[in-house]
Amino acid sequence: MTEARLFGGRYEIGHVLGYGGMAEVHMGRDHRLGRDVAIKVLRSDLARDPGFQARFRREAQNAAALNHPAIVSVYDTGEDHSSRDGVAVPYIVMEYVEGLTLKEVLTAEGRLVPQRALEIVADVCAALDFSHRHGIIHRDIKPGNVMLTPQGAVKVMDFGIARAITSASSQMTATSAVIGTAQYLSPEQARGETVDARSDVYSTGCLLYELMVGEPPFTGDNPVSVAYQHVREDPIPPSQRNPEISATIDSIVLKSMAKNPAQRYQSAGEMRADLLRAAAGRPVAAGPVPTGGERTAVLGGGAATRVVPTPGGGYSTSVGTAVGNGAEKRRGATIAVGILAVVALVAVVAFAASKLGGGGGKEVTVADVVGANQVSATRELQAQGLNVTVRTVPSTTEQKGKVTEQNPAAGEKAKEGDKVEISIGGGPGEVAVPDLKGLDEDGAKQRLEQAKLQFKPEDDEDSDLPEGRVTGQDPAPGQKLPENGTVTVRISKANRVLVPDVKGLTFDDAKSRLENAGLKARKAEAASDKAAGTVISQTPDQNTKQNRGTTVTLTVSTGPTASDSPDPDESPSEDPEPSDSAEPTESAGASASAGSTPRVGPNTLTR
Structure with a gap:
């Protein structure tokens, strides 16, 4: 069984968590304090350079002094002497942060809603403002150097490492080499000039842009073309690429990305204040940023402006008279500066290719990530120094969210910097x-x-x-x-049928109609003036819905009642009341019986 590798007699070195341009980060375990840590180790080929070693140690110590909740803490530094060639390899022991980098978040989920992007970048600015006040410039702000914890906290990584390398060798100084990923370089970094905290402000503006749009403000086929755009081109306002972005947020992004450092936020703290105002819906300090012709007019004037640091840590401008008064002289000077800038950029790319392994990195065996989820697969491949592209494909429910195939396949050879395409199951169509x-x-x-x-x-x-x-x-x-x-x-x-109207039918006809509808009939009788045998009512009523098989009671007429017609055997009354029209008589005798023929007697008085 292989014995665990220990640094400093206490830090156990585990698997690789990720690669940087200058170092690789391992999972580690502090046996003395019993906690997980991350251990950053300077690349062995760079560790041979005494300049790299000295700056790495000094900047690691400076970073250790940055105690801020949004900055990954540095616990310890040291050197490992166990390499085969006897070279002392510096390392930094850092806080282990569980979570995803913003690069991984963008890859997995796409662009963020503007409100969330403002909140995240405000925390990044808080970390930068703290570090700037302690004299440390990050120089490599990008999505890959900012982590989000599962609780949503922001952690900025790699403080001081870029600064440590800036002047680490005379070769870098001679070639005006720049530090920082091309897509997030400030114009002064791209030109190889001295940078200050406002360079971090520019890179942070690029970060905010990408979080809301889904891609950096400038892209190109190679670092030279991207760096040239940072120097000469205006970014497309983010609102033109994402309609959810307001004009207020546009002004913050464009101010932070101004080509002239004097027109940017003068500190990360100023930028953070505007971000918080925008997130709360309040007016911001950022106004329109001069671009295009306005910038040309400033550069082409009779005075040259330069920015110098002030004792209080801010920046002021001093204006001097330009040498020469003719337009041709100014135009010639501008062209010369442009040529020098391009030459410097070419030198930068050449140096980066030779020093950082771009385009000709060491050969690696592509890991097998089929079946892993997207985040794990991306991390594992990036840890090998490979770039990952993702596409979504239909899959079974069980494969949803997992890698279904990869290209190149597992076990094939690739070089650091090569692309690996992974297909993520999107579930059934x-x-x-x-x-x-x-x-x-x-x-x-x-x-x-x-x-x-x-x-x-x-x-x-x-x-x-x-x-x-x-x-x-x-x-x-x-x-x-x-x-x-x-x-x-x-x-x-x-099971539900409509009761038909059967009134007026004979019982037999009504019964037949109901049975055809799936209902039953029951007969009841009642006297009425309707013809005998005729249905005179039904219960339930017609046109109501009833369950099939329901019995409908049909009331059938028996004809008129006996009192409604005269009896032929009945005789007239023996003492009928005299009619109103009868004439009174004065006869002492009884009146004639009803129905008999009147007679005139001797005692009758006729009037």
Whole structure:
């Protein structure tokens, strides 16, 4: 079993977490304090240079003094003497931060919402402002050097390392070499000039731009073309590339990325204040930034402006008279400066290619990342010094979010800086749910099979549609489902029927009508003025929906009642009341009986 490698007798060296241009970072374990750490080790080929060693040690000590919650803490420094060639290799023991770099976040999730980007970069500015006040300029602010913890805290990494290398060898000074990734270089870095804290402000503006847009402000085929754009080209306002970005945020980005350092925020603290104002919806201090012709007019004037540091740590401008008064002299001077800048850039790229391994790095065996999630796969490949590109492909549900294939394949040889493309499973492809309205069960099943969806029938016991007809579906038509997703289809059992109107029919006809509708009939009788045998009412009423098999009570007329018609055997009353029209008589005798013929007697007085 291989014995664990220890630095300083206490720091166990574990697997590689990542590579930088000058160092590699390992997972580590502090056995004395029993905690996880990250150990940054200067590359062995650079460790042979005494200049690198001296600056690395001094700047590590300076970084250790930066005690700030948004800065990765440095715990210890030392040298390892166990290399085969006997070279002392410097190392830095740092706080181990669990989380993702902003580069990994952008790769996995794309651009951030502007509000979140403002909050993150405000924390970055807080870290930079603290370091600047302690005399340390970062010089390499980029997404790969800023981490987000699972709790959302910001941690800025690699303080002082870039500064340590800036003047580490006479060769670098002679070639006006610049430090920093090309996409985040300030114009003065690209020209190989002396830089100050405002260079970090420029790089932070590039970082904010990329977080909100999804890519850096300047891109190109090679570092020279990118660096040239930083020196000469204006960035496209971020709002033109992301409509969610406001004009207020535009002004912050463009001010921080001004070509002239005097027109930028003069400190990271100033920039942070504007970021917090914008995040809170308050007016910001940033105004329109001179660009294009305005900048040309300033540079072409009769006075030359230079920026010098002041004792208080700020910056002031001094103006001197330009040598020569003719336009031709000024134009010639401008051209000469431009040529020198391009020559310096070419020298930078040549140096970087030879010193940092660009385009001809050491050969590595590509790791097998198939089956790993995107973040883990990206980290592992980047730890080998490889660049990772990601594409999303359809996959099974189980493969969603994982690497399904990689190119080059695992085990193949590649050189540091080469690209590896990984395919991330996006899950099953989504399909739109078809409209099954009006179909029968078989038709609905066939339609879903054509759409690559599963059919799940469900009885609808409360439908008056014909049996077997679709009465509803879930999800609704037009909604998206993964391929092979399930659609629940309700099928009519025709258990609800509409009660027909059978009043006026004979009982037999009414019964037949009800049975045809799936209902039963029960007879009841009642006297009425309707013809005997005619249905005069029904319960339940007509045109109501009832369950199939429900009994409908039909009331059938028995005709008029006996009191409604005269009895032929009934005789008239024996003592009828005299009619109102009868004439009174004065006869002492009884009146004639009803129905008899009146007679005139001897005692009758006729008037």
